[in-house]
Amino acid sequence: MIWGLVLEAAFYMLCMIPELIFALFYIAYQWLANFSKAAVSLVTGKTSNDKNQNDLQKEKDDEDEFLDKVDNILNWEFTLYKKIKSLLLGDTKEVKDGELVSINGKEINVIDARKTRDKDVFKLLVGFSITLVSGFVLSVILLWVFLTMNGEVFGFNPPQSLVTWEDEYRDITGINEIEGLDGTGISLCIVDSGIDTSHPDLKNINLMGWNDVINSSPNPYDDDGHGTAMAGIIVADGGLNGIAKNVDLYIAKAIDSDGSGTDDGIAEAVDWCVSQESDIISLSLGGGQGIGGDLFTTDSLEIAVENAIDEGVYVVAAAGNDGENDDGDVSSPGSVENVICVGGVTRLGNLWSGSSEGDNNGRLWPNPILPRNDPDKKPEIIAPGLEVPVLITKSDSWWGWSSGTSASTAWVSGGLALFLQEYPEFQRNTDSDSTKIEEIKILLSENSQMKNGQSQHDDHFGYGIFRIDSLIDAMDSNSSNIENKIETREMPIQKNIFDIFQIERRITASVPPDNSMNAIE
Template structure:
């Protein structure tokens, strides 16, 4: 005969508490499953979270822009020394994993380890050297970075000049100056020290290519000329286009006819400003938080041209400032090739004050160098 086990009465309060706990656990489990399903869907389908990979739209945009400027295969910028003067660089990013800078200087705070407390410098460097979900124009260049701008985007002209001087002392081949075309960078403060124009003149005299942004004040607020130092004769000044190849509305125009105030002589070919245009609207970039996004500005366009020159110098090392034939005339020669190989707008004849001589065509530039 089996003995019955007497039922033990549960405390009503305890039973109610357990019921509440079960409900909380069920709800929490449901939320976790929903989040997990969304995460897996985003990874598999492609519209992923920014800290996992860039959105498909960014990858597609990068492909479209690289097709637009006829990005070649087989060249990576290897052996070419490029110096980016900006807000710094954050190397802790999936698309920069394992990348080693060749040189770093911090004019602002004097820190010995690379950092970017603003983000713009990382945006620009990624266009050049990203090697992951996004692909830079010249990922194998020897990169030097000079931090010259503060966290809020302000800075002093003599600090920028000091950064350029450092690039010169590092014997770099190309100096990339996107600051004039950065969307949130404030005007440089001048305290009477060495000017950016002085430093740029020293660089070009040594045969170092200097690429600079035209600026982003196009439209009603345009001041009538490109941003400094893009107006300097031997600087390659870069305006912006959209993904369709049309001019980006905010890209600054050049004043090439001369003026009395401020005094400026008329500019001649191949030095009319801007010389060339490149991708500027919603360009895919790396962020200093380890994520991805897009950025608009002639600052981005500048880096595309910097990358193009790096590929040119890899193909034709004799053109580099540490090569056998590089001097001021080499810069003039490359600028002439740019003028001849860019793609003008339909019905465009000669130089356009907004569109320059035309849209960057990297493959045509490389072909021209081989023919010459």
């Protein structure tokens, strides 16, 4: 029924186009005719009464010729309307000249336009056009109400290319291989630029908490767009499909409208996430490591992240988008030992060219870093990072794509929520510490998809592509082995935190322009 209404509206518009053109043409014709008469009278001093019989006959013939054209176009449009409607809607009733037909409750007499002459032709054209316009508007309004009541918005659908890309990424990360998991019961906190809850794909999310570190607004918003894009990867429900759309979502805004934030502000947001009993904190952001490096840190954000991990919170962070300008290590706080640091991969399973490299051999300058051991080498894993379908807030379109390890981070955060739903014993509780996190990292190091020829950690490719299906499949058979590996791990050097001074640096989180829409490669 509703789609019949849509087709009807489309037919109205189709039939209306020639009418409007001829109505305008007729107005112009009459205006030029009157202007011509006035001009002739002004120059010659003659009026229409002074014209000879030939002039009057020619004028009548011209007028009859025009009316013939109007008659033809009216007959054409009625024939077209009847044929298309009969073909698609099954209405086979014949409409003859002189018969009254009803369109949206208004009767129109299909008559010979020639009989109506001047003013009547114009009235017929304009009146019929108004009828068609009103019918179309009414159809659209009814359709809008119908779709809105069903949680949809008329005319809003992402380009097919984005839907295809999303499905390809779900394939290479194993999302399409699992069923019955949607993040229910898992608390996930995103620290970013906020969230635009007016987006049609975010109407049904479980937004449980909001904290604005930047402007202290009590109501959710996003003046940069990055946070909405990242949230959509996890909880979108509509045009795009989030990985864990039913998680209990907490949003902390610590990134401003320029896509930047301070260590102290982001640290405050992380602390708030911990206070909300979050199982996972997703940090699609990064910057330079704090003074002290891997030996000790005076950086407020790194300290906040370490405190969260000590309380059993899984922290997922971006490796960084250094690309050819790589400084030799991943961004902070992804560099923190027990953080799950995520690089980027393409839809073909190749390393995304912008993904940052990890320094796992150790260094003394500029910030000391000890050699990293398995399963803590950076980055730990890679996930979708090239042209990842996301939600858009500052564009004529609601959908676009983002390239970067920010998207990779959100993808893994959503996948981890599915794992915690399947295995509740790994969720955070009052007795939680970092033990479960270490177990998860061992699972990741042994059950991610390595590239051809890879047998151990790679400074770019990590332990491989994140695959949630492999992680779940390996859980039961590997559980006892994981505990043994944790007990025999080499104990890391104890870090001392010296609160001698506090530095404040800016962390940048950004996405491509909101209108970044490209065709499939």
